[in-house]
Amino acid sequence: MSLPADGPWDPEVIHRITTLSLRARQQVEGLRLGAHASRRVTSNVEFADYKEYSPGDPLRDLDWRVAARSDRLVVRRHRAEDELGCLIVLDASADLLTGKASAWPRGAARRPPLDGNKWGYAVVLAASLAWALARRGEPVGLQVLGGADVRWPYLPLRAGEPQLARILGVLAGCRPEGRAELAAGLRAVGAHLRPRTLVVLISDLMEEPAAWAPVMAGFREHRADLRVLHVHDPAEWRFAMEGPARYRSPEGGPALPAEPADVAAGIAAVVEGYLREVRAAVVAARGLHLLAPSDADMVPLLGRLLAGRT
Amino acid sequence: MTPALLAPAALGLLVLLVGPLLAHLARRRPQDDVPYGAMLLLQRLQQLQRRRQRLQDLPLLILRLIALLAVILAVSGPELRWPGDARDSGPRGPVVFLIDDSLSMDLRPDGGEDSLAARARAELGRRLAALPEGTRAGIVSIGAPAVALTPELTADPGALQAAFAQVRQGQGATDLAGALQLGRRLLDGAGGTLVVLTDEAGPVAVEAARAELDLLARQEVGLEPVVFSAEAPANLHITEAEYGEGLEGGSVRLVVVNHGATAAEVPLVVELPGGVEITTFVEVAARSSAEERVTVPRSNEGGVGIARLRDPALPADDVFAFHLPRVGASRVLVVDGDPGHTAAASEVYFLERALAPWGPAGGARAGVRPEITTPVGISTLDPAVHRVAFLANVSDPAPLLAELAPFLQAGGGLVISLGDNVTADAYNAALGGILPGRLGRVVPLGGDDRGAPTALPDTSLPLFKPFSRGGRASFGAARWRRLFEVEPVEGATVLLRTEAGVPLLLERTVGRGRVLLLTGTIDLGWGDLCLQSAFMPLIQRLVGQLGGQAGGAGERLVGAVGAPLRIPVGGAIDEVSVTGPDGPVPTQRAGDSLSFTPAKAGAYAVELPGAPPLAWVAVNTDPVESDVQRGPSLLAVAAEVAPEAFVVRLDLSRPLLWAALGLLLLQGALAWWRDRAAPAAEEPDVRAA
Numbered sequence: 001m002s003l004p005a006d007g008p009w010d011p012e013v014i015h016r017i018t019t020l021s022l023r024a025r026q027q028v029e030g031l032r033l034g035a036h037a038s039r040r041v042t043s044n045v046e047f048a049d050y051k052e053y054s055p056g057d058p059l060r061d062l063d064w065r066v067a068a069r070s071d072r073l074v075v076r077r078h079r080a081e082d083e084l085g086c087l088i089v090l091d092a093s094a095d096l097l098t099g100k101a102s103a104w105p106r107g108a109a110r111r112p113p114l115d116g117n118k119w120g121y122a123v124v125l126a127a128s129l130a131w132a133l134a135r136r137g138e139p140v141g142l143q144v145l146g147g148a149d150v151r152w153p154y155l156p157l158r159a160g161e162p163q164l165a166r167i168l169g170v171l172a173g174c175r176p177e178g179r180a181e182l183a184a185g186l187r188a189v190g191a192h193l194r195p196r197t198l199v200v201l202i203s204d205l206m207e208e209p210a211a212w213a214p215v216m217a218g219f220r221e222h223r224a225d226l227r228v229l230h231v232h233d234p235a236e237w238r239f240a241m242e243g244p245a246r247y248r249s250p251e252g253g254p255a256l257p258a259e260p261a262d263v264a265a266g267i268a269a270v271v272e273g274y275l276r277e278v279r280a281a282v283v284a285a286r287g288l289h290l291l292a293p294s295d296a297d298m299v300p301l302l303g304r305l306l307a308g309r310t
Numbered sequence: 311m312t313p314a315l316l317a318p319a320a321l322g323l324l325v326l327l328v329g330p331l332l333a334h335l336a337r338r339r340p341q342d343d344v345p346y347g348a349m350l351l352l353q354r355l356q357q358l359q360r361r362r363q364r365l366q367d368l369p370l371l372i373l374r375l376i377a378l379l380a381v382i383l384a385v386s387g388p389e390l391r392w393p394g395d396a397r398d399s400g401p402r403g404p405v406v407f408l409i410d411d412s413l414s415m416d417l418r419p420d421g422g423e424d425s426l427a428a429r430a431r432a433e434l435g436r437r438l439a440a441l442p443e444g445t446r447a448g449i450v451s452i453g454a455p456a457v458a459l460t461p462e463l464t465a466d467p468g469a470l471q472a473a474f475a476q477v478r479q480g481q482g483a484t485d486l487a488g489a490l491q492l493g494r495r496l497l498d499g500a501g502g503t504l505v506v507l508t509d510e511a512g513p514v515a516v517e518a519a520r521a522e523l524d525l526l527a528r529q530e531v532g533l534e535p536v537v538f539s540a541e542a543p544a545n546l547h548i549t550e551a552e553y554g555e556g557l558e559g560g561s562v563r564l565v566v567v568n569h570g571a572t573a574a575e576v577p578l579v580v581e582l583p584g585g586v587e588i589t590t591f592v593e594v595a596a597r598s599s600a601e602e603r604v605t606v607p608r609s610n611e612g613g614v615g616i617a618r619l620r621d622p623a624l625p626a627d628d629v630f631a632f633h634l635p636r637v638g639a640s641r642v643l644v645v646d647g648d649p650g651h652t653a654a655a656s657e658v659y660f661l662e663r664a665l666a667p668w669g670p671a672g673g674a675r676a677g678v679r680p681e682i683t684t685p686v687g688i689s690t691l692d693p694a695v696h697r698v699a700f701l702a703n704v705s706d707p708a709p710l711l712a713e714l715a716p717f718l719q720a721g722g723g724l725v726i727s728l729g730d731n732v733t734a735d736a737y738n739a740a741l742g743g744i745l746p747g748r749l750g751r752v753v754p755l756g757g758d759d760r761g762a763p764t765a766l767p768d769t770s771l772p773l774f775k776p777f778s779r780g781g782r783a784s785f786g787a788a789r790w791r792r793l794f795e796v797e798p799v800e801g802a803t804v805l806l807r808t809e810a811g812v813p814l815l816l817e818r819t820v821g822r823g824r825v826l827l828l829t830g831t832i833d834l835g836w837g838d839l840c841l842q843s844a845f846m847p848l849i850q851r852l853v854g855q856l857g858g859q860a861g862g863a864g865e866r867l868v869g870a871v872g873a874p875l876r877i878p879v880g881g882a883i884d885e886v887s888v889t890g891p892d893g894p895v896p897t898q899r900a901g902d903s904l905s906f907t908p909a910k911a912g913a914y915a916v917e918l919p920g921a922p923p924l925a926w927v928a929v930n931t932d933p934v935e936s937d938v939q940r941g942p943s944l945l946a947v948a949a950e951v952a953p954e955a956f957v958v959r960l961d962l963s964r965p966l967l968w969a970a971l972g973l974l975l976l977q978g979a980l981a982w983w984r985d986r987a988a989p990a991a992e993e994p995d996v997r998a999a
Contacts, residue, residue: 096347097345098346098347204347206348206350207350208350233347237351241344246342247352248344248346249346249349250347256349258352262359266358270354273354274351
């Protein structure tokens with residue numbers, strides 16, 4: 001019996017799931033698991049900081065040593081080691097196809113390789129994150145924006161191996177296509193977002209910030225912990241291309257003729273301006289913006305992501 | 311300023327302009343499609359670059375296009391032309407100086423002592439002194455008639471200085487055309503330059519020289535005007551002075567013109583023959599004229615009067631000479647050949663009423679009281695006393711001729727009216743030598759008792775001139791039942807006719823006197839002219855005209871300063887002399903005529919020793935010369951007549967080539983700066999971020 005080439009039993013998908021699992025495992029093994037902390041500040045286990053006492057604060061939190069030495073009433077605050085619910089939002093727009101391996105040998109493969117392009121980097125990143133959290137038993141969900149062959153565009157937060165398998169299956173099966181429509185996608189995410197959920201957006205953000213920034217800013221109301229992994233190909237941002245050509249977006253739109261030498265001379269300033277806008281949008285949503293160059297080592301990036309550091 | 315191209319075909323090279331345009335448009339249009347995942351950045355960059363390209367590429371393109379255009383234009387031989395001084399275009403060589411010594415050059419700007427002519431003379435002296443050694447030159451005066459002061463071109467400084475010494479301020483008109491012609495002839499086709507020292511005053515002089523300017527241009531003679539003018543030219547002068555109507559006394563009407571830009575009030579003195587001076591003031595608005603009248607005494611000698619203004623700007627034109635008839639004491643003798651029994655049948659009655667309408671009680675306005683006599687009393691006719699004699703229906707004129715002939719020769723006036731007493735044969739036989747026409751039979755006129763109407767008179771004739779203002783129609787009311795047929799003799803003039811064309815009033819000059827013949831009656835015998843309103847002024851005018859000239863000069867002439875006058879004087883030419891305002895005037899004889907050229911305005915008398923003047927000549931300056939306002943520019947008119955000869959050309963080829971070179975260098979520098987400045991932008995450290 002032959003399995004259908006288009007579906008969860010697609011051999012290519014199964015192979016990719018295996019590969020993804022291995023890759024994710026490799027990445028996560030490089031991390032010190034359990035080190036990531038909740039952003040919730042409680043009086044639970046781990047000391048966080050002091051604050052001035054104000055009427056109403058539990059008296060058991062008063063630090064008597066400090067009060068005795070300095071006549072100041074301060075309250076000890078603790079960080080709770082909480083169950084972390086994480087929704088991974090993956091941009092599957094066609095732009096992620098580009099990179100060194102954008103023209104992969106098509107043959108029978110319908111999906112791009114996991115190396116040498118932004119898409120592969122984003123998928124492995126998403127899988128690693130899902131793996132790391134799932135293996136800790138934390139609920140993980142997935143929202144895919146755009147793309148094709150997406151079995152489940154939205155997987156709500158669940159814990160456990162079956163959820164990880166579903167996520168890996170979706171990641172392995174889908175391929176980039178069309179536009180992400182970030183504004184609409186983020187709006188959909190916000191609609192079913194639970195408070196204090198960790199939202200990890202993995203995207204190249206190649207849509208005008210002015211379009212999606214207001215929607216992202218709405219995440220503040222959900223008290224979501226937004227972390228944005230800005231996937232990009234540094235060669236593209238330097239416009240290290242070969243010779244003059246008509247450059248076109250895989251997402252469609254008109255092609256633009258360009259001379260790499262001319263473009264390279266001025267693109268740095270454009271990137272700078274663009275990043276300023278992106279960072280401003282993410283900060284407005286009280287989120288964390290992390291650049292994710294597609295040729296960089298993924299482990300430190302995952303560490304910073306989970307530690308909540310830039 | 312007119313642009314022109316010497317090789318317009320070279321403009322075909324403009325096609326080359328398409329080259330840079332195409333190069334800019336077709337610059338590296340790639341055909342390969344390459345997927346690019348950060349189009350947002352590229353789009354933003356291209357938006358920026360489009361703005362920058364507008365600042366960089368567009369200026370480069372424009373600079374290149376302009377440079378190419380400049381080269382093409384340079385090849386097509388562009389030049390700018392504008393009317394200008396011909397001194398640079400005219401060939402150098404011999405020089406003829408044309409110096410304006412006409413009246414208008416005597417203008418004293420601001421009433422100073424230095425006239426324009428003096429300045430022009432000084433300039434001429436400087437230029438003569440500065441002539442390079444060996445330069446042939448000549449001098450021509452412009453005042454009419456233009457005179458070549460050097461008979462030919464000369465390089466001798468002594469000869470030139472001698473000619474220069476002859477340059478003096480004149481009072482004549484400007485003869486610029488004549489002077490240019492003389493100058494051209496002096497050059498005799500050798501090219502050279504005419505240096506014209508003039509004031510370009512008045513509207514006529516330069517315009518009149520158009521033809522000559524054209525010839526100068528054809529002969530490639532250079533023209534260099536040196537213009538002398540006042541900042542605010544001003545001048546007053548008298549343009550008209552005329553003795554007005556009036557049987558006994560009258561007035562002189564004067565017209566004063568102000569050519570200045572401000573109003574002026576100046577004293578005006580009228581000197582009458584005999585020494586009477588009448589002073590008045592005349593006020594004339596700016597660039598306008600004013601009329602002034604001075605009353606002439608009731609009795610004054612005839613001759614030439616002088617009106618004199620006191621205007622320091624141009625003194626030479628302040629004098630105006632005018633003819634004044636003998637005024638007052640118009641003694642009239644009426645020889646009544648038919649004393650009528652009633653007023654209606656009496657010529658004397660109507661003549662007396664016409665000449666002295668107020669009668670003896672009229673006092674100062676009494677007019678002329680005619681002396682009445684019979685044919686026997688003709689011996690009382692005295693040329694020294696009487697000025698006009700009437701023969702009214704005298705039956706036998708033969709005894710009268712002995713008195714009438716010398717009276718006429720002395721300048722007296724004779725009026726002959728006919729009637730029933732007159733027979734044609736007797737008149738033709740006795741007075742044939744003085745009658746304006748040969749009398750025929752008496753013819754009845756008109757088909758009824760009313761008779762034939764009189765035709766309206768020609769008011770251009772001096773006798774009828776006053777009727778142009780009114781009263782002319784009254785002649786048409788006069789009807790004639792009978793008239794003598796008359797055949798005018800040679801030299802006679804028919805002054806008035808009936809509507810049917812029958813001569814009614816004829817005139818003839820006899821000696822220095824005049825004879826008028828009325829072919830009808832003065833009274834109501836044959837017609838009713840005496841009842842018409844025109845009768846009284848006609849008789850008064852007739853007596854005034856005849857009497858005004860009686861005893862005066864035989865000829866009253868007018869002349870202009872600088873214009874030769876020719877006067878026939880008959881056999882006594884050797885004894886005739888001419889006296890002008892400054893005394894005797896040199897004359898020349900040509901047959902029976904005497905000619906002279908007045909050099910100054912005023913009264914000139916042509917005289918025989920011991921006799922009344924043969925002729926009075928009122929000589930005035932040319933009124934055009936008194937208009938001291940700047941007229942058309944000599945150079946402008948010359949350029950208009952022959953534009954090609956007076957065009958300044960500026961060859962633009964070389965400046966355009968330099969400009970093209972400069973533009974090419976500039977665009978090269980701009981392109982270099984652009985290439986050098988472009989990579990200077992910093993590459994963002996996206997990894998570090």
